[in-house]
Amino acid sequence: MQVKIQPSLRMGTILLLFLLTLKCIFFSSEFFIKSVILIIQPRNEVQRSTNVSLICQAEVTHTAGSHLNYKYIFYKYDQPLNTDQTNATDSLYSIPDARVGHSGIYKCAVIIEGKKRESNVNYLTVKGLLAPVLTVDKLRLTEGDDVTAVCTAEGETGFLMFFFRDGPEELYRKDTNSQKVEQKLTLDKGTVNMFCYYSINLGSTVETSSNSNVISIDIEELGIKPNITVIPSTYVTEGDNITFSCSVNMTQQRNSELILSHGHTTLSSNMIHEDYAMLAKANDSGEYECISSLGGVHKSSSLNITVKEIFSIPFLSIHPAKVFEGEHFAITCQIRSFASRIQREDIKYSIFRDKTLVINDNRYNGTAGKATNGNYVCKAEANRIIKESSMLLLGAKVLVSKPEITVDGPVIVDKPFWIRCHSENGSLPIIYSLKRNNFILNWTEVSHFQEEARFLTLISTPSDISSYLCEAENNGQVSIKMSERLHVTVIVPVGKPLLTVLPVPENIEEGNDVTLICGIPKGSPPISFRFYGSNHTAIHTTTVQSNSSSFVLSTVKRKNSGNYYCEAFNTADMSSRSDIVKVEVSLAMWKKALIAVFCMLLVALLVLFIVMHYKAKRVEVNNKESVWSERPPDEADQDSLQSPNEGDVEYTEVVHPQPVDPTQIPLRKGTETVYSELQTSQGAPENINHQSLLEYAELNHDLPEPVD
Incomplete structure (x- = not known):
């Protein structure tokens, strides 16, 4: 019969288990290890055979009702001794029947749910090493026999070192973790008083036991002394x-x-x-x-x-010591001393070259060359005794060959360069001399194959180069060889360039072609010329075989005005710059003429305008009515009444003197009268300023007098 669990009941069970788990976790995590201490009982220093207890105590605070598991670990010199799992707040580690080997530094640690805390360190000292016991398998020996000796330190533990001794003489030693050492020993003649002892290393100190019992062993000597x-x-x-x-x-x-x-x-x-x-x-x-x-x-x-010695070791010599090919030499073999029992004639000599007999004598003459080169040895024999001299190498020297004179790198006027002298053949050392014509400038001696003769010099003109020669010698005056004269290409640095502008800078107009010519007074070709325009911008570069070059600026414009210069350089890697030439491009002639015509036309128009304006003013004045035209006062009043709405602006017209017909001028005597017409907005005659009229009339006193 199957029982179906309701979904709601299943979910409640899962929730309950989850809450219980959280509760367990909560309670288990609520603890703190306050301290851990290690106690040694009965005390820290005891005598051997004492039962010692190490007690590790932990002080822990935790939540009420929680159950903690404790893990205890005991250490000696940081090496774990054992592990104890318990729910108690302390743990015991026992050392029964303690020995000196148990001495050391101890500590303990407590681990609770992954959290660890260690105690303080504590020292245990065990006193009292027992004297070891020595035993042997024989007490009487024959010289050369072995004896088996056993040294025992009963009950001791730890790392022990055993020593076997015969008084002050050490016979044997051995390190072991065992409490007993057994060893076969071979003893010398006589009587041996053997004993043993042991020591134990406690880290900072070494404890040594007392000596064991002494055993005497007699050794019988073998009668085999030859x-x-x-x-x-x-x-x-x-x-x-x-x-x-x-x-x-x-x-x-x-x-x-x-x-x-x-x-x-x-x-x-x-x-x-x-x-x-x-x-x-x-x-x-x-x-x-x-x-x-x-x-x-x-x-x-x-x-x-x-x-x-019946005779001394023979001595081999070569004369001369330094010999050149084709020269004669002599090899001599001599004995410096011999015993009285023999005569000088009893000594027989032989000379060998490369282990091949050359002559049965103490002297050999030859001509130096490849055939006579080799290692020479002299042998002397008397009374069945053969003695051999030291080996002597003969290598005929080779006379120096004609040297070759060369240079390192380019030769530039007024710039130092190296001259090199070298002979293809010739035995070292070789003396090389640098000569200029017949005068020795410098010399050097070459003694190693890696060396070379080099001389630093300079020239001021290209023709000086052919005056240098090289001399080599390796055997005095007889071996002097002279090189050919030095012939190499000499580079003359460029002189200061001169920049020429055509046409001359003062006559350059727009549209002209301007030719820049850069020339140098000296310099070895090829020569490179570089032209620069305004803003120091390179505009043209060329390399030629001559000492000048040109560049044409076609159809120049005003923007081509500026400072121009050129540079020249060659393989001497020394450039030179010309002086700056200022170029000013002026307007073209037709532009100048056009501007002049335009200016003249502008002036003519201005004059014409002034004249016409003046004439227009004259016509306007002639057409004006006279300010003194006669009219009845009533008309004047009527005029003023007819324009009551006119503003209060006064109009005044001044009539300049004009040429008139004398017949039309009223004949007056006395003061000249001038008529003015004054119109006001009110038109009232009473408002006329007679004083102003009078002043104006006085200003025109230059009118012609009336004609009678």
């Missing part, structure tokens, strides 16, 4: 036969081994059955040793042999 003899004596002369003999006690001889040695060289390893004979030589002087071996025991006896 006896060495030499015939005829220990003082001999080269060429003498000498014989060595080695022997031991007959009871041990069958089992022992006898070896004869000279320094580090073994001469014979079979000295029991036969003697060792040899022909004495000068380098045979020294100590001879006879060594007897039986098992691991070795004994020896020695004696010194002195061997006197």
